[in-house]
Structures are given as C-alpha cells and as structure tokens.
Amino acid sequence: MHKEKTLVLIKPDGVQRSLIGKITSRFEDAGLKIVAMKMLHADKELAQKHYPLNEEWAKNVFEKTLKSYQKDNKKMKYKDHIELGTTVQSWLIEFITESPIIAMVLEGPHAIELVRKMTGSTEPRQAAPGTIRGDFISIESYALADKNDRTIRNLIHASDSSENADKEISLWFSQNEIHDYSKELDKHF
Secondary structure (H helix, E strand, C coil): CCCEEEEEEECHHHHHCCCHHHHHHHHHHCCCEEEEEEEECCCHHHHHHHCCCCHHHHHHHHHHHHHHHHHCCCCCCCCCHHHHHHHHHHHHHHHHCCCCEEEEEEEECCHHHHHHHHHCCCCHHHCCCCCHHHHHCCCCCHHHHHHCCCCCCCCEEECCCHHHHHHHHHHHCCHHHCCCCCCHHHHHC
16 A cells, blocks of 8 residues: 555644644554644635535535435525535635644555544534544534534544545645655555
8 A cells, every 4th residue: 555645634623722732643643644734824715725616515515414404304494505505615714714723744554544534524423432523522513503604613624535635735735845754654564
C-alpha cells in the first residue's frame, strides 16, 4: 500500500474549545504523519472554494436532510435541492470563517479511510464512542442545527476520497508547504 495524503481541518469549534492538541495527538498516536499544518482565518473566497455549490453536492445534502427529516417525522421546509444547498453552503461558509482553524495534511497507508473512521459520523450524536466527534461533541445533532438555522458544529473536516483529498489539499496548501520527512514507522511501509 502506498502512502496517501488527506486533508483535515479542525473547525472553529475545535479551536475555540482548545481541542487542537487532543485531536492532533490522536492522529499521531495512530501512526499518521503530519506533513503540513497551519493556523489560518479562512476568508469567504477560500470557504466558497472548499464548499462549492454544485448540482451533485446539493442533491447529496438534500437526500441526507430528507432522510433526517423523515426519521424525525418532520416536514421538509425546502422546496428543492438548490434552495437547501444554497442555505447550507451559506451556513458552512459563515461557520468556517467565524474564527481561526487548523488545516493539516496527514500521510500514511489508508490515511483517508483511517481518518474518516477516527473522526466519526458527520452528525456527532451518531458518532461512536472512541471517535473524535463521539468523545468531544456527542450532544450536537442535525435537530439542534436545524432548530437554530445553522450548520452542524462537528469539530473537524476530513477528506472523503482520494480525489477530494487532492483537490482540498491543493486548495489549502501550496506544494512547498507540504514536507517530506522520515518517521520510525515509515520503514515498515
């Protein structure tokens, strides 16, 4: 297995709650290598590039939201995927730009899959104990976010595919900000 890279963002709520060290150490303890890391305050332009509004994304958000509404026996308040997508995108941009974040690139075999497992379900109340979201913010839910007309506050973003990881890494980091170095574990990969 070759080494793969993935992007992780510790979102404003993770920074504000002083969880940077706890989250970062989990990845290092799992054997992943941090090859890039910085604190920055994302501007609206960068946030829009990270959360682009397109047909596929909007349909995916709509389907997830519809399932959640049906599960809770709630009536869908958005007429179509574009209306919901536009609303969710604006909430995401507002959230990711509200305070500094930590952006990092992690590297290792199966890095994308491993990080996603460690992160836990997008909805923290569904995240298993032992995951980052399950341990640090399990009371947050889609229902709370909907009630307050905001996006879900779930501490962390992790790339969900190698294609998205490549795209997201190039958005947040220049090539010269990504470092190559050896760790003791590297000799086994």
